[in-house]
Amino acid sequence: xxxxxxxxxxxxxxxxxxxxxxxxxxxxxxxxxxxxxxxxxxxxxxxxxxxxxxxxxxxxxxxxxxxxxxxxxxxxxxxxxxxxxxxxxxxxxxxxxxxxxxxxxxxxxxxxxxxxxxxxxxxxxxxxxxxxxxxxxxxxxxxxxxxxxxxxxxxxxxxxxxxxxxxxxxxxxxxxxxxxxxxxxxxxxxxxxxxxxxxxxxxxxxxxxxxxxxxxxxxxxxxxxxxxxxxxxxxxxxxxxxxxxxxxxxxxxxxxxxxxxxxxxxxxxxxxxxx
Numbered sequence: 001x002x003x004x005x006x007x008x009x010x011x012x013x014x015x016x017x018x019x020x021x022x023x024x025x026x027x028x029x030x031x032x033x034x035x036x037x038x039x040x041x042x043x044x045x046x047x048x049x050x051x052x053x054x055x056x057x058x059x060x061x062x063x064x065x066x067x068x069x070x071x072x073x074x075x076x077x078x079x080x081x082x083x084x085x086x087x088x089x090x091x092x093x094x095x096x097x098x099x100x101x102x103x104x105x106x107x108x109x110x111x112x113x114x115x116x117x118x119x120x121x122x123x124x125x126x127x128x129x130x131x132x133x134x135x136x137x138x139x140x141x142x143x144x145x146x147x148x149x150x151x152x153x154x155x156x157x158x159x160x161x162x163x164x165x166x167x168x169x170x171x172x173x174x175x176x177x178x179x180x181x182x183x184x185x186x187x188x189x190x191x192x193x194x195x196x197x198x199x200x201x202x203x204x205x206x207x208x209x210x211x212x213x214x215x216x217x218x219x220x221x222x223x224x225x226x227x228x229x230x231x232x233x234x235x236x237x238x239x240x241x242x243x244x245x246x247x248x249x250x251x252x253x254x255x256x257x258x259x260x261x262x263x264x265x266x267x268x269x270x271x272x273x274x275x
Contacts, residue, residue, distance in 0.1 A: 001026060023091055033083075033234075034058040039123040042068040043078065045258070053078045057237045057247065060132040061261065062254035064124050069258035081237065081247040082254035084136035088233045090226030094207045095190050096141045098197050105193030107171040112188050114161075115181035125160045127265055130177040135257045136249060137188055138173045145260050146173055153268035156180060165264050170214040173204040174226045228251040 001020050002008045011019045020026055023044070036044050042063050045056055048267035062082050063069045072080060086092050097109050112134035113222050119129045139145055144169020154162035162178035195211040205226075208219035226233070236247045 020126040023051060025058075026051065027143075031055045031056050031057065031237065033237070034125060034140065037050075037121065037123045038064050040121050041071060045072060049076060049079070053079070053224075055081065055237070055240060056247075057081050057083055057234075059083050060254070061128055062251065062258055064128050064258070064261075066255070066259045067213060068261045069084065069255035072253040077251050078246075080251040081240075082249040082251070083233055083247075084132070084249040085206075085229040086133050087140040087235050087248040088229040088236070089199075089202075089222035091204060091207050092137055092140055092188065093226075094222060095188065095197055095199065098207075098209075099190060099192075100143075100193075100233070101140050104190075104195040104197060104209070106271070107142065107190065107192050109171060109191045110141055110173045110189070111191065112137060112173070113185055115176060115178040115186075116184045117179065117181060119179045126177050126179040127160060127163050129179070130148075130156070131165075131175060131261055131264070132238040133255055134173075134177070135177045135260055136169070138175075139253060139257070140248070141188075141190065142171055143223070144273045145256055146171070146262040148260060149207055151268035153265075154178070160265070160268070163264065163268055165268070167260065 001023065002011045003021055008019050018027060029052050032048050034041060034044050034056060040059055041058055044064070047056060055080060058080070060082050062072060065249060100102060100194050100258060114130045114134055117125060121129050144231070149166045149168065151165040153160050163182045164176050165174070167173040187198065187199040187200055188197060195209060197207055197209045199207055205224055205271060207222045207224055209222065210217045210219050226232070233247060
């Protein structure tokens with residue numbers, strides 16, 4: 001389904017078998033991928049599933065409203081999944097393996113930094129554009145989302161443009177997202193009792209491990225070659241339609257991410273620390 005002239009053109013250039021302008025005009029489907037503005041996700045998902053009982057894969061975040069997210073999870077768990085592509089990133093999976101094996105000792109913290117200059121979405125701010133990725137990474141690496149402890153924001157022109165936050169204690173998660181940074185940075189750092197492991201750059205195909213920070217440490221470089229995360233998650237959905245296992249992020253997990261983000265946003269406006 002495509003509505004704008006530009007979307008229709010891209011769909012046809014991409015080889016779409018059929019292009020329609022409304023949910024009612026959709027032909028019978030085996031599954032649906034929802035790639036619309038976050039503010040429309042709830043209504044589009046409900047409209048699709050009211051017409052056809054098929055699995056749905058929706059871009060992150062599930063919604064920007066925790067009540068809507070919970071309602072979608074309650075009604076459609078088992079057939080609604082979210083495209084958290086970083087859970088398919090080979091380096092993130094390697095960090096999860098390091099954390100799970102305790103190779104570097106117990107995990108102390110996971111640090112995520114996702115900053116850039118500007119973003120292309122008009123219906124939500126940088127928190128809803130960027131932070132869902134890092135909470136999905138935390139869920140993949142740690143197996144859980146710790147409770148919110150602290151959040152602080154920056155505003156420009158009345159809009160939230162940066163957020164620094166902390167979830168949990170040990171292991172804790174710190175994250176920084178911004179759309180007013182002078183340089184584009186993607187960083188994920190796992191700090192453990194006996195060393196650190198980190199991903200430096202979203203397109204990097206290696207994880208670096210440092211076991212001793214004294215002097216001038218030389219990282220151990222681990223190659224983590226694999227499929228492009230976006231292709232990997234789409235492949236997982238297609239395989240699910242053919243009877244395979246479900247994609248990584250369920251509607252329930254996605255709703256939990258939305259709730260954490262809503263808590264961070266609310267706390268950031270007050271600059272409070274939760275004891």
